[in-house]
Amino acid sequence: xxxxxxxxxxxxxxxxSLRALVVSGKNEVLALEKTPTNPKxxxxxxxxxxAEVAEEAVRAAGLKMREIRAVSVxxxxxxxxxxxxxxxxxxLGWRDVALGPQLKALLHVPVLVDNDVHVGAIGEYALGAGxxxxxxxxxxxxxxxxxxxxxxxxxxxxxxxGAGELGHTxxxxxxxxxxxxxxxxxxxxxxxxxxERDVRAAVKKGHKSVVFKIMKEAHKDRMTSSIIVRALKKxxxxxxxxxxxxxxxxxxxxxxxxxxxxxxxxxIGGGIAxxxxxxxxxxxxxxxxxxxxxxxxxxxxxxxxxxxxDNAGALGAVVLARQRLG
Amino acid sequence: xxxxxxxxxxxxxxxxSLRALVVSGKNEVLALEKTPTNPKxxxxxxxxxxAEVAEEAVRAAGLKMREIRAVSVxxxxxxxxxxxxxxxxxxLGWRDVALGPQLKALLHVPVLVDNDVHVGAIGEYALGAGxxxxxxxxxxxxxxxxxxxxxxxxxxxxxxxGAGELGHTxxxxxxxxxxxxxxxxxxxxxxxxxxERDVRAAVKKGHKSVVFKIMKEAHKDRMTSSIIVRALKKxxxxxxxxxxxxxxxxxxxxxxxxxxxxxxxxxIGGGIAxxxxxxxxxxxxxxxxxxxxxxxxxxxxxxxxxxxxDNAGALGAVVLARQRLG
Numbered sequence: 001x002x003x004x005x006x007x008x009x010x011x012x013x014x015x016x017s018l019r020a021l022v023v024s025g026k027n028e029v030l031a032l033e034k035t036p037t038n039p040k041x042x043x044x045x046x047x048x049x050x051a052e053v054a055e056e057a058v059r060a061a062g063l064k065m066r067e068i069r070a071v072s073v074x075x076x077x078x079x080x081x082x083x084x085x086x087x088x089x090x091x092l093g094w095r096d097v098a099l100g101p102q103l104k105a106l107l108h109v110p111v112l113v114d115n116d117v118h119v120g121a122i123g124e125y126a127l128g129a130g131x132x133x134x135x136x137x138x139x140x141x142x143x144x145x146x147x148x149x150x151x152x153x154x155x156x157x158x159x160x161x162g163a164g165e166l167g168h169t170x171x172x173x174x175x176x177x178x179x180x181x182x183x184x185x186x187x188x189x190x191x192x193x194x195x196e197r198d199v200r201a202a203v204k205k206g207h208k209s210v211v212f213k214i215m216k217e218a219h220k221d222r223m224t225s226s227i228i229v230r231a232l233k234k235x236x237x238x239x240x241x242x243x244x245x246x247x248x249x250x251x252x253x254x255x256x257x258x259x260x261x262x263x264x265x266x267x268i269g270g271g272i273a274x275x276x277x278x279x280x281x282x283x284x285x286x287x288x289x290x291x292x293x294x295x296x297x298x299x300x301x302x303x304x305x306x307x308x309x310d311n312a313g314a315l316g317a318v319v320l321a322r323q324r325l326g
Numbered sequence: 327x328x329x330x331x332x333x334x335x336x337x338x339x340x341x342x343s344l345r346a347l348v349v350s351g352k353n354e355v356l357a358l359e360k361t362p363t364n365p366k367x368x369x370x371x372x373x374x375x376x377a378e379v380a381e382e383a384v385r386a387a388g389l390k391m392r393e394i395r396a397v398s399v400x401x402x403x404x405x406x407x408x409x410x411x412x413x414x415x416x417x418l419g420w421r422d423v424a425l426g427p428q429l430k431a432l433l434h435v436p437v438l439v440d441n442d443v444h445v446g447a448i449g450e451y452a453l454g455a456g457x458x459x460x461x462x463x464x465x466x467x468x469x470x471x472x473x474x475x476x477x478x479x480x481x482x483x484x485x486x487x488g489a490g491e492l493g494h495t496x497x498x499x500x501x502x503x504x505x506x507x508x509x510x511x512x513x514x515x516x517x518x519x520x521x522e523r524d525v526r527a528a529v530k531k532g533h534k535s536v537v538f539k540i541m542k543e544a545h546k547d548r549m550t551s552s553i554i555v556r557a558l559k560k561x562x563x564x565x566x567x568x569x570x571x572x573x574x575x576x577x578x579x580x581x582x583x584x585x586x587x588x589x590x591x592x593x594i595g596g597g598i599a600x601x602x603x604x605x606x607x608x609x610x611x612x613x614x615x616x617x618x619x620x621x622x623x624x625x626x627x628x629x630x631x632x633x634x635x636d637n638a639g640a641l642g643a644v645v646l647a648r649q650r651l652g
Contacts, residue, residue, distance in 0.1 A: 078620065087622075135485040147586075151484075156477055158588020159461040160622065168619045169582040172499045173515075173575070182617055189499075249499070256495040260473075260586075262484020291508055293494045294404065296413075296486065 007063060008321050009054050011073040012116065012313030015039065015091035018049060020057040021314040022068075027127060029311070031061035043097045051106040070110040072321035074119035074313040075099060081161045081324075084113040112321045116313050118155055118164060120306075121148030122323075123316025124267045128307040133265035137257045138306075139166065141250065141270040143222070144179070145187040149261060155320065167191070171252060186253045190246040192272065196223035198242040209238035225271030232276075244283060251287020258301050259293045269306030281305050333389060334647050335380050337399040338442065338639035341365065341417035344375060346383040347640040348394075353453060355637070357387035369423045377432040391433055398438040398647035400445035400639040401425060407487045407650075410439040438647045442639050444481055444490060446632075447474030448649075449642025450593045454633040459591035463583045464632075465492065467576065467596040469548070470505070471513040475587060481646065492583060493517070497575065516575040518598065522549035524568040535564035551597030558602075570609060577613020584627050585619045595632030607631050 006025030011018070019034040033056045038046065050073065058065050077089025084100015086092075104111040121130075121138025130136040136150040145167030149156040156163045167187035168180050175184025176194065188194055199211050211223060211231045220227060231239040254266050266288075273280050285303045292298060308315060332351030337344070345360040359382045365372065380397050384390065403415025410426015412418075430437040447456075447464025456462040462476040471493030475482040482489045493513035494506050501510025502520065514520055525537050537549060537557045546553055557565035580592050592614075599606050611629045618624060634641060 133485075149587075151477065151482055156482075156587070158477075159459075159590040160588055160626065162588035162620055162623075163586065165585045165588075165619055168585045169495070170578050170617060171496060173497060173501070173578065175499070180619055182619075252496050252499065259491045259494045260489065261475075261482070262486055262488040262491075264485040291496060293491055293506055293508075294488055297488075300486065 005067065005069045007061070007067060008069050008318045009057060009071045010119075010314035010317035010321070011050055011054060011071060012119075012310075012317065013037065013050060013073055013075050013092075014116070014313070015076050018053055019310065019314050020050075020053045021311060021318065022057045022061040022063065023315065023318040027315070027318070029315075030063070031057045033057040033060060037092075039092045043092075043094055043099075044102070046092065047099060047102050048106065050103060054107060065107060065109060068109050070112060070321045070325060071103065071107055072112040072114075072119070072317035073099060073103070074116040074317045075113060076116045079113050079115050079161055081112065081114045081157065084111060086113065110325070112317070112324060114155075114161070114317070114320055115146075115148075115164070117146030118148045119316035119320055120269060120308075120312040121150060121164075121267065121316065122155055122320045123308050123312040123314075124269060124306050125150050125153070125316075126319040127315055128312060129267045129304045130265050133263070133302075135261070135263040136265045136267060137261055137263045138267045138269060139250070139253065139257070141191060141268065141272055143191060143193050145191050145253075147257070149263075151261075154323065166253060166257060169253070169256065171249065171256070186249065190249040190253065192223060192225065192228075195228070195242050195246050198245065199223065199238055202238045202242065207238050210234050210236050211239055225275050228272060229275045247280065247283040248287045250284045251289075252291050254284060254288040254303060255291030255293075258288065258297055259291075264301060266301065266303045267306050268303065269312060273305045274309055277305050331393065331395045333387070333393060334395050334644045335383060335397045336445075336640035336643035336647070337376055337380060337397060338445075338636075338643065339363070339376060339399055339401045339418075340442070340639070341402050344379055345636065345640050346376075346379045347637060347644065348383045348387040348389065349641065349644040353641070353644070355641075356389070357383045359383040359386060363418075365418045369418075369420055369425075370428070372418065373423075373425060373428050374432065376429060380433060391435060394435050396436040396438060396647045396651060397429065397433055398440075398445070398643035399425060399429070400442040400643045401439060402442045405439050405441050405487055407438065407440045407483065410437060412439065436651070438643070438650060440481075440487070440643070440646055441472075441474075441490070443472030444474045445642035445646055446595060446634075446638040447476060447490075447593065447642065448481055448646045449634050449638040449640075450595060450632050451476050451479070452645040453641055454638060455593045455630045456591050459589070459628075461587070461589040462591045462593060463587055463589045464593045464595060465576070465579065465583070467517060467594065467598055469517060469519050471517045471579075473583070476589075477587075480649065492579060495579070495582065497578060497582070512575065512579045516572040516579065518549060518551065518554070521554070521568050521572050524571065525549065525564055528564045528568065533564050536560050536562050537565055551601050554598060555601045573606065573609040574613045576610045577615075578617050580610060580614040580629060581617030581619075584614065584623055590627060592627065592629045593632050594629065595638060599631045600635055603631050
């Protein structure tokens, strides 16, 4: 039986699914509950859903909410951890939602809030691919590119909780248009969204690709990481070339953060990294090495895939809560 | 009379001059000594010069070396602060020089070593243009571009003392060749070296410029910041256009670090920033604003010129020593 008040509920509030993990003081997962996210409702409705999933998970762990030390949520957007506010979460349609205070009013336990990529990186740092290192950069490649910086074991928050946005560092002046309105951001060069754009452009130019056939068969309207993997298995040349280009740019992005932040480890997470593992990481590493500034970095910096998969965010939210609550 | 053992000697070991400041516990400058750097000697010779300048400065302050708490040196290269070693200082021709231990053997006081840009940024943070902010990024534009990150009032060292190398983040894939061997680094786009290259290219193309005439008259073989200022005063169109381009890229660099690190203040130092002040900063700010990701950053982040000039490094070395010695 876990000691009372050591158990924390970690919640990963994703654009597509909502996941709550009940985690002991020894980082054992006591229970897991998940449900699809329904973003087509008012924030209050989704916050009620979060409360419900958290309560179910606590019940499933054989505990009562009053035995829980805190609920810690990773949210898909910019957050103010000090006030528990989600500033802007485009996938949820949220602007300045007081998630922390509102969830606390429902659950009557302390609630902590941070960005989903921040908590995912802290998860990998403490319990996954970042273990053993103190200075870690997490890069999550999905529909966008997110990042988080861990310095001496602590998340670098910046002055307003916004640090880590490496997806929107400009890497190619006058490059392709990014969703943020700028040109040549890392995200516009190497995210899944950028890859899908490049595959579409290649097909439009007359190159043959099975990507859209696979998407149709799978009833997907986006080029998800599972689509990418299936196209590669069919030896789709367009897919391979587009992926290689993204890997090249991701390598430069890795080198930029290594040159700037001098970490010991870079953890690359997200669907593609999980599914392709070393097949994805090795070319990124090769490109990064071509752009390293310091000779010692070649021997010292390890570039690895994330290990925690879908649990990274919820586990990391628990670890971060424990750091902050002391 | 300053209290014994509160006084620290800050040394700025520059490629052209060597400067020692004797600084009280209240950050009053008690004495200043300087001498030209002679890099055409063995490291031991230059280290003896440092010891001599430090001793002269201490004498000029009416103190004895045994009354000094520490000597803290900013060196122009990559350093290992924990061991007091300068890994690589190209301007001095140094590789793996044990500056700290060797200087300590001469002076018999504790010696601290860090990178010159790191100490300059800490100086601006504590005593110059960064005052009042806790999260500050320093960008120094000279023959190269150096940087330093201050998070919650402490220098971000990275795992091996190398953090801050924002001059070698790639901003233009396939851009102009950098001194480091890569292409499209910030330094290859916006340093004085890059500007001189661009002026030369414009003149070669047939554009008229007074820059080289001014350099010849001033007996300079490099386009120093004073040459730039003189050319601008003569309304040299090539110089103005080249400077504007550099300012545009510096703005993107500023936006990249603001997006990534979420500081409250960005301090831009170096000769051009000092001489041109707001004329240099305003266009950088405008370009940065065009590349900011977060709306709140427009109101919150201040982009300013450094204030401490040639004393930034030596003063910062003192501040950093006081932080480290506790």
